[in-house]
Amino acid sequence: MILNELNEQLDFRKAMHLLRRLTFHPKIEQVNQLVGKTPKEALSIILGNQTQLPEPTSSMKSWLDKLEEDPLSNLPLDIRFEIEAKLKQRCAEFINWWLDIMSEESLPSVEKFTLFLLSIWSIDFTYDTLALIPPPLLYRNNQMMRKNRFSSYKQIAEDVTMDGSMLMFQSVFFSSKEAPNENYMRELMELFTMGIGDLETGKANYTEGDIREGAKALTGWRTVAYLGQEGAPSNRPFETFLDRNRHDLQGKKIFQYGEIAPISEADNNENQVRQKEVKGLIDILFKWRGEQIAKFVSDKIVKYFVYSNPAYSDLDLIKEMAQILMDNNYELRAVYEKLFSSEYFYSDEIIACQIKTPTEYIIGLERFLNQNFDSIGGGYTRNAVNSLEQVLYEPPDVSGWTGYRTWISTTTYPLRIKYAIDLLNKKSNVELIELFLQFNVHTNFNELFDKSLIYILPKQLSQDRVQELKTLLLNGIDENDWLNQLSQNNVKCAEGIRSYIGRIIVSPDFQLC
């Protein structure tokens, strides 16, 4: 057993560790909310039971159900460009909306788990060189991921398979019984559920034949994506439907034993085909490769929440997590609860080893400094995340972001520093003082200083670094007088805070969480 429960109350440092990994950096009050709770209790607060989904902005509501013509359908060029510009603008609006939610979120934490699913089940807005996925489909995809953040992975697989943006991105949209498209079926197995080979033995999980057969089961599915789309049902904008004439009725044989029986003409309708073939296909994958899937998903969870080093792997851990998934109908929540309340998760080898993703870093800066990048300019948050090479809904390819150390290069590291300094410079002296007043420590300077360090950096520092930072923060003011000066809004305090944070920003561990 690796995942023994940690039976102690969380102190400020442990609560910070948990929240660093499960949110995009916590606000002070969120840490305080968890201090003194056991990990189990803390997790019920962090995971929560929220079923309500965030509201779109009123501007988004104006286009969320609005179909546009297919820009690639032989329209005059100026009209095509006009539609494309509209779609791009809407996509940006949608991403801004999501980033805002991340930035303002309180507990329970929703968005970190939503992004986890998207980081596996990639969707690409500009899905080949010319075509664009209509943003209302991206929005629906996003809400579906959010709704499913703790669901059974089986349910997730079924919902994503029927998701309009995925149908388009992975060419199921063009797949018919005459020409079944193998794109999605390959990725469903290779990238989304089980991987090419078993994590433990390396034994191939499927054959090219399985891909071909599975692809047949998914023929005929379309989504209402465009205005005036041929064969699309009316009044169902952005819904998935079956073009029954393009569906392959023959039986399909997946893996050695998994059979999908031939389907009759009478059953060739949306409900029956979804039940027998889509759900049927997913059932077969989980029935015959359930263990492989559970291991694959466990590995993804470890990489995303624990340590993203691709070479980091502990088969015992993976197997234990996989067993929890299998025992709980593949429900993610079950394995999250167990993993994040374990001694292992709080052990020294896990603390502070994770390189912040661009989203974690940029949103984290906003949450830590209580200052939005959009205060520098419109869409600045999104641009910052993009230029650090994590363009949401536009991963480099269907396998998603490579992550880990690829996030930090001689290109992106200097940009990371620049963004942090830009945001810090945006803070007025008074605002910096307010930031420190939040710590709510009125007894002595050292207590406040220690707390602020734990809040900003993920790991205890060596004594000489502590001393250097303390001197910067004090900025010539006496330790015993500092809190008093802070409460009087002394400019020297603000300057001290500024150089203290500025100094931390250029430390390597500011990139870790």
Added chain:
Amino acid sequence: MERRKFIKNTAVVGAGMLAIPNLIYSQKDIEVIPNEKLLSDFDDNIVIFIELFGGNDGLNTIIPAEDDEYFKLRPSINIPPEEAVKVNDVYFNRGLVKDVYNNGFQRMFEDGRLAVIQGIGYDQPNMSHFRSEDIWQSGINPKTNNSLKLLEGWLGRYFALKLPDFPLNIPEHPISIAIDGTTPLMFKSEKGDMGIALTDPEKFYELGHGLTPKESLISGNSNYANEFNYIHTIAKQSELYSNAVYNAYQVGKDKINATIYSDNSLSQKMKLISSLIAGGLKTKVFFLRLSNFDSHAQQMDAAYGGGHYALLNSLASAVSEFMDDALKLGFSERITGMTISEFGRRTYDNGSRGTDHGAASMQFLFGNDKFVNGGYWNNRPNLKDLDINGNLKYQTDYRVIYTEVLEKRLSAKPEDIEKVFGESLLPLNVLENRVSSVESYLNKVKDDYLLISPNPNYGIGTITFEVFRASKIQLSIYNTNGKLKTKLIDRFMVEGVYTVNFNINESGLYFCSLSSGNKRYVQKILVNR
């Protein structure tokens, strides 16, 4: 929690391909290795890789326009002879020549500065872009375990071998540069990235100021220490290399013949490389990427133009312009360039004016005519002998070309090749050595370094050679695809004339290779059984 080591060290491949980027840091700060030291290790060659990402369609690049089978397989996207450019007896896609500076690849091919190498590939080709690109960049034997993650590139592994104290001691100038957003897998090694990525030297410089961390490196081997030190290294490199790149760029940008370059982005990237070289940057390898070769649909329009044509046009323009600029600036002899692409495309078209993922394909190699044996290498693609998926079979292992570059441009010894690729490979001889080896350990016996008798033979014969000075000797026989057949000798030998027996049980052409230090001699063996 002491009980587990969390790091998996799967011993599936040799050459330490899964080794983890973990180092025990014992010194407090990073030191710089001066350029002079590196030059004496590597001399002044520069290698440029252009990745044609998405899978270049080799059959519509160099066209088998006299092969009826080609027209049968590709009813909708064939290019007839009259629509191609015939140079000697090779049909080039017009995009490689038309409207290209100096007649592009036609001129370079005629001058002997361009080699077309057919039939490059590997066993059991993988149809996934990701896996296949990773295979090309990592240089592994693709028959390895499917779940094996490819974390290192062949070039990264080689430089890691040559820079044993990296990243505690880093080269004064970046050892390799990707003109791109991120460093490619090819540069990655167990010790970290053997190179940097940048697109704009001025911006790179502006942002690089003051980034060198004031903190010391953290000792020990914890995950935290490893990541902290990794970031430390990148931060330090950011400042050091931003200065080096900027200084070179400022000197070089006014020296180059800027008007030669066209506007396309690949040409502009080559122009940047030229400025950096002209400005004195001692980088050994540059990497560029040209994307969108994944032409499942609309690869060619009815007028033989279209997406693929435009991409080839960019490629030929960028290369021709750069090589002419390099000639004028006097560094063309130092340059060797090659294209790589994760796979070719299916031999038959897919009905939507496109082609699906294929396997073996052709690559270009270019440079100065003194040191590149331009022309057509290997056999024409055999369209009647396809694999079960309808793909071309390969003739030469893709790593043979890398071996060529490593041995002849980056000072690799034959024994390094084994460490980098996990197996021994024989170069093709498309490249000529620029600098002759300083020390000689072998002597000629009669007229040659290698005496094979009889030749041709029935599979049994002797190989005679003379060791002139005691040294480590390798004697091996290779197949025509560049892969090792048998290793006869791999040990230290004292002076003397040696005769070794060989026994080959299959008819065919073989290559016998004798090497010592970084000298390698090759002789053909023809077996008729």
